[in-house]
Amino acid sequence: MDTAVADLLIEGLWLMAIGLGIVFTFLVTLVGLLMLMSKAVARWGPEDAPPATGVAAHSIAPSPAADGDRLVAVVGAAIQAYRRRHRP
Amino acid sequence: MEALLTLWQSTGIANVTWRELLMLFVGLGLIYLAIAKRFEPLLLLPIGFGAILSNIPVAGMAGPDGMIGMIYHVGVETGIFPLLIFLGVGALTDFSALIARPSTLLLGAAAQFGIFATLIGALALNLLPGFDFSLADAAAIGIIGGADGPTAIFLASRLAPDLLGAIAVAAYSYMALVPIIQPPIMRALTTKAERSVVMEQLRPVSRLERILFPFAVLFLCALLLPSAAPLIGMLTLGNLLRESGVVERLSRAAQNEIINVVTILLGLAIGSKLSGELFLTTQTLGILVLGAVAFSIGTAAGVIMGKIMCRLSGGKVNPLIGAAGVSAVPMAARVVNKVGLSENHHNFLLMHAMGPNVAGVIGSAVAAGVLLALVGT
Numbered sequence: 001m002d003t004a005v006a007d008l009l010i011e012g013l014w015l016m017a018i019g020l021g022i023v024f025t026f027l028v029t030l031v032g033l034l035m036l037m038s039k040a041v042a043r044w045g046p047e048d049a050p051p052a053t054g055v056a057a058h059s060i061a062p063s064p065a066a067d068g069d070r071l072v073a074v075v076g077a078a079i080q081a082y083r084r085r086h087r088p
Numbered sequence: 089m090e091a092l093l094t095l096w097q098s099t100g101i102a103n104v105t106w107r108e109l110l111m112l113f114v115g116l117g118l119i120y121l122a123i124a125k126r127f128e129p130l131l132l133l134p135i136g137f138g139a140i141l142s143n144i145p146v147a148g149m150a151g152p153d154g155m156i157g158m159i160y161h162v163g164v165e166t167g168i169f170p171l172l173i174f175l176g177v178g179a180l181t182d183f184s185a186l187i188a189r190p191s192t193l194l195l196g197a198a199a200q201f202g203i204f205a206t207l208i209g210a211l212a213l214n215l216l217p218g219f220d221f222s223l224a225d226a227a228a229i230g231i232i233g234g235a236d237g238p239t240a241i242f243l244a245s246r247l248a249p250d251l252l253g254a255i256a257v258a259a260y261s262y263m264a265l266v267p268i269i270q271p272p273i274m275r276a277l278t279t280k281a282e283r284s285v286v287m288e289q290l291r292p293v294s295r296l297e298r299i300l301f302p303f304a305v306l307f308l309c310a311l312l313l314p315s316a317a318p319l320i321g322m323l324t325l326g327n328l329l330r331e332s333g334v335v336e337r338l339s340r341a342a343q344n345e346i347i348n349v350v351t352i353l354l355g356l357a358i359g360s361k362l363s364g365e366l367f368l369t370t371q372t373l374g375i376l377v378l379g380a381v382a383f384s385i386g387t388a389a390g391v392i393m394g395k396i397m398c399r400l401s402g403g404k405v406n407p408l409i410g411a412a413g414v415s416a417v418p419m420a421a422r423v424v425n426k427v428g429l430s431e432n433h434h435n436f437l438l439m440h441a442m443g444p445n446v447a448g449v450i451g452s453a454v455a456a457g458v459l460l461a462l463v464g465t
Contacts, residue, residue, distance in 0.1 A: 005214045011223060012211045016204035019458045020197075026312055026454045027197040027447070033304045034190035038297060045296045 103145035107364025114362060115139030118257070127264035131237065131355050135257065138359015150360035160357040165249070169354040170242035171322045176347030177238065177449065178302075178326020179339050181417065185442040187297050188290040191397065192409070192440075196447025198393030199413030200455045202233030202386025206378050213378070218370040224248055227459040229375055232259045233382030234452030235266070235416040239319060241358065243456045246464055253361030254372040258379035266419045269380065270387050271427050274411050277391045282398060283431040285406040287440045298331040305450065309457075315464075316457020323453065386414040390444065412441040415448030 096102055118136030122129035142150035149156045163169035186192060207230035213219040221229070228248035231240045232255060240259040244252045262269065275283075302324035309320040329339040361367075394410025408428055412420040421441035428437040 002215065005211070008211045008214065008223060008226075009208065012208045012226065015223070015227070015459075015462055016208060018462065019204050019455060020201060022313065022458045023200050023451060023454050024194075024197050026308060027193040027451060029312070030305065030308055030450070031190040031193050033308060034187060034193075034301070037300050037304055038187065038190075041294060041297050041300070045294060 098146060100145045105145070105364065107368055108143040108145055110368060111143040111362055111364050112140055114367065115143065115359065121261075121264075125264075128260045130351055131260050131358075132264075134352050134355025135260070135359045135362070138356035139362035140359075141356070142360040142363055150363060154360075156356050156360040159353050160360050163350070163353055164241065164245050164252070164357045167242055167245055167318065169350050169357065170238035170245070171318055172346055172350045173238040173354065174242075174319055174322040174453075175326040176342050176350075177417075178323040178328075179330045179342035180347075181323075181327060181330075181446055181449070182442070183301055183327060183446055184293040184298060185290060185439055186446050187293045187301055189440075189443050192443035193447040193450070194397065195390050195393050195410045195413040195444035196415075196449075196451035197413075198410065199386045199390035199415075199444075199448055200234065200451045201389035202382045202384075202414065203230045203452070203455050203459075205385045206230040206233045206382035209378050209381055210374070213374050219374055221371070221374075222248075224463050225251055227463045228255055229378055230382065231255075231452070231456055231459065232262065232375075232379040233386045233414070234448075234455060235259070235263055235383060235386065235414040235420070236449060236452045237263065239449075239452050239456050241354070242319060243459060246460060249361075250366055251371070251375065253358060253363075253367055254375045255379075256358045257362070258376050261376075262379050262383050263416045263419065265380075266383070266414075266416050267423050267426075269383050270411050270420065270423050273384055273387045274391055274408055274424075274427050277388060278395065278407050280431065282395065282407050283428065284435060285398065285403060286432070286435050287406055287409075287437065288404060290439055290443075295331070295333070299328070302328045302331070309454075313454060313457045313461070315461040316453055319453040319456060320450070323449070383414065387411045390414060390448075406435075406437060406440065409437060409441045409444050412445040413448045413451070415445065415452055417445050417449060418442070420448070421445040 115136045115138075118132045118139065121127040122132040122136060138156060141147075142154075142156055148154045150160070151157045152161070207226045210221045210226035210229045211223070214221055224247040228244040228251055231243045234240060237256070237259055241252065241256050244255040248255070305320060306324045309316050326342050329335050329342055390410035390413035391407055392410070393413070394405060394407030397405045397410075398407045406428065408424050412424045414420055421438055424441040425436060425438040428435045
């Protein structure tokens with residue numbers, strides 16, 4: 001094998017070892033930092049308003065019967081308004 | 089008569105070379121892929137058109153005094169354009185999935201193995217006649233495995249400007265091919281039982297956490313890897329604009345106007361590197377092959393890391409989400425979702441795959457920083 005290429009390959013292998021080492025060190029440290037941050041926020045952070053996903057889940061869920069009645073009322077009113085406006 | 093001769097000599101027909109002609113067809117090919125096949129049209133269309141404009145004989149648009157040449161000089165040589173794109177990426181990205189489950193960062197780290205394996209592959213190609221890649225060239229080629237367009241362009245413009253055209257085309261073409269490249273590798277490396285693992289729902293993430301997140305990343309970057317500061321800095325700024333909730337206008341500008349304008353200019357500038365002398369070489373062929381290898385190895389490494397995490401967590405992690413570690417946001421996450429659904433119709437992995445997916449963006453930016461620090465002088 002060409003010695004120049006062999007040298008380059010060895011250098012490349014070093015680069016791989018160091019590079020992956022740093023990438024992993026960086027991201028593992030970030031994992032730790034994020035966990036600490038989440039714990040700190042949960043402990044000392046302000047009471048957060050319920051996040052958007054939670055709100056969406058709740059607003060769809062409760063009492064389908066009551067919601068259905070309201071829906072019928074709203075749609076009915078809308079149809080009436082539309083007809084009134086578009087009457088020839 | 090003399091005037092007619094002069095006129096004839098200034099026409100394109102009299103001056104065109106076979107290389108320019110061939111590159112015009114390469115440009116048309118890219119535009120065809122963009123329009124007919126919807127391959128990353130946002131970038132391949134301007135790149136293809138840039139290639140056509142740059143190869144118009146006599147006009148010299150890609151030259152130092154040409155319009156596209158100047159755009160290249162201002163935006164790509166300085167590294168400004170890819171960084172502005174990163175600002176937009178930061179403003180477009182929701183990191184909640186990552187904050188809710190930080191361990192997925194490991195998947196983003198593992199997938200970067202593709203970058204370094206490809207680097208070795210590029211160096212090994214030197215054994216064949218017709219290839220002469222330096223360490224800097226090999227590093228720039230390897231970053232294709234990061235599956236992150238702006239990062240690849242940023243690093244290539246620093247380390248190997250001559251290869252930029254081929255590297256950018258390879259990076260964006262393979263990102264478009266992710267739905268074809270990844271699934272066979274994912275299926276080959278996992279069992280049916282592993283693919284149908286259903287993951288726990290992610291916890292909600294508070295606003296304060298989302299605001300603190302960019303600072304955590306930036307702080308670590310400043311401490312450990314300042315050479316990645318341009319990339320990480322713009323990414324975190326964009327994300328802070330988004331999450332702070334007080335600069336809606338700036339956030340929207342970063343997500344839309346800025347990133348769109350820069351994408352057009354960046355595409356044209358990269359197209360200018362698709363000139364005959366630079367592109368029609370055996371090296372380009374090598375880069376295209378290595379790019380596919382890079383994606384495949386990155387995907388495999390991510391899935392294997394996913395399997396390790398699956399074992400360690402007692403079967404709570406679906407190894408498929410490891411494949412999303414190669415960034416290519418959000419395509420890779422969608423592919424994971426699709427493969428997961430084909431195994432179990434009620435198993436939606438999209439949100440779970442977004443964690444490793446955005447971790448891949450940070451991972452490839454970190455890898456780019458490492459390569460810049462070690463190879464760039």
